[in-house]
Amino acid sequence: MNILIVEDDAGIAHFLQRGLKHHGLECDIALSGRSALSMLSTRNYDAMVLDRMMPNLDGMEVLRRKPGHVPVLMLSALGTLEDRIEGLDAGADDYLVKPFEVAEVIARLNAIGRRAKGTERGDMLRAGDLEIVLTTFRAWRRGKPLHLNKKEFALLAELMRNAGRPVTRMMLIEAVWGYSFEPSTNIIESNMSRLRAKLTVHGDPDPIETERGFGYILHVDDAA
Secondary structure (H helix, E strand, C coil), X not given: CEEEEECCCHXXXXXXXXXXXXXXXXXXXXXXXXXXXXXXXXXXXXXXXXXXXXXXXXXXHHHXXXXXXXXXXXXXXXXXXXHHHHHHHCCCCEEEECCCCHHHHHHHHHHHHHHHHHHHHHHEEEECCEXXXXXXXXXXXXXXXXXXXXXXXXXXXXXXXXXXXXXXXXXXXXXXXXXXXXXXXXXXXXXXXXXXXXXXXXXXXXXXXEECCCEEEECCCCCC
């Protein structure tokens, strides 16, 4: 595994790097959040160990801005239940409270690495700047987590499977609910409205076009 360690304390960063390398892991160090984002944009990593509390650009902001879906183990001295939930909800795959043992860091990195490899066997869908993991109901746009309920997630999954092509209302109803509704029902529209609001919450353009009287199209930019 190729690991990026993001930690503003050089002593801790190099201690962790030595421990991981001793167990056969390749490691780079970023001593700031900005350095981490720069390295993530130019190199491929299997996982990231991310300190939560850093000056200027903290770990939570790195989670929000990081490109793609690099699995993240967040480290922090903040260890209350609320702190851990906040980190996981922000997009971390695991959360470990300081002080830590290197052996536990390695075990947790191996665990999130196994989960990430599982998504490569057909569990992940990608369309433009959107990514979802079907087995865990997790979704991201431009690397930022989307907090979708299961119906919104299922709608997005069906649109992503047919990206660039029209999807009829009946196709969506059968894929998401599994049975038919009265034609006059607005259940598709109400769920689609909430989905679109969540897709654009960070100021990104709405990727879904309404084909009136027919259905919807998810537009994707292959360069995204």
